[in-house]
Amino acid sequence: MDVKMIAGIAGLAVFTIVVIIFYNRLVRLRYGALQSWSDIDVHLKKRYELLPNLVETVKAYAGHENRTLTQVIERRAMAMKAATPGEKGRAEGMLAETLRGFFAVAEAYPALKADGHFQQLMTQMRELEDNIEYARRYYNAAVRDYNIVTEVFPSNIIASAFSFAPEEFFELDVPDIERKQVAARFVR
Numbered sequence: 001m002d003v004k005m006i007a008g009i010a011g012l013a014v015f016t017i018v019v020i021i022f023y024n025r026l027v028r029l030r031y032g033a034l035q036s037w038s039d040i041d042v043h044l045k046k047r048y049e050l051l052p053n054l055v056e057t058v059k060a061y062a063g064h065e066n067r068t069l070t071q072v073i074e075r076r077a078m079a080m081k082a083a084t085p086g087e088k089g090r091a092e093g094m095l096a097e098t099l100r101g102f103f104a105v106a107e108a109y110p111a112l113k114a115d116g117h118f119q120q121l122m123t124q125m126r127e128l129e130d131n132i133e134y135a136r137r138y139y140n141a142a143v144r145d146y147n148i149v150t151e152v153f154p155s156n157i158i159a160s161a162f163s164f165a166p167e168e169f170f171e172l173d174v175p176d177i178e179r180k181q182v183a184a185r186f187v188r
Helices: 003-061 066-081 085-107 110-114 116-151 155-161 176-184
Strands: none
Touching (some): 003 085, 003 110, 085 116
């Protein structure tokens, strides 16, 4: 074997190793983002299960507020149907806006605020909201890291060659602080 052939084989081996390293990194980051999305999904499903209980509890005290109660259920259904993080973010923003009105209705009934079952549900809601916030931050960090690797040189070449596309962030239209403040009013 001559030196040129050995150099060519060595160069091809180095190139192959570099491609494998970048490919494996992209796969790990993508699965990290997918796994963190499933964490958000679990927390959202728990919240979706909690909302009908809250509506029923409020209905016992404020049954004549049917419009607000119906809107909560409708927006919950829309949020449950949303598939992508972008769609879910928009639907969750609309649900959060409706929940603000819902909690304002609940606040108008002192007997409801004093109800032990309602207090327990609101404590669970606050815990879920905190968990969703933490999971959302983790997911968005995982997506940021993945998206950076898919767009910077030289990993962007490997990413485009193997169809690694950027992921969507999970952004809410309603600031987390506002959502937590609304839920916190009922937990004392």
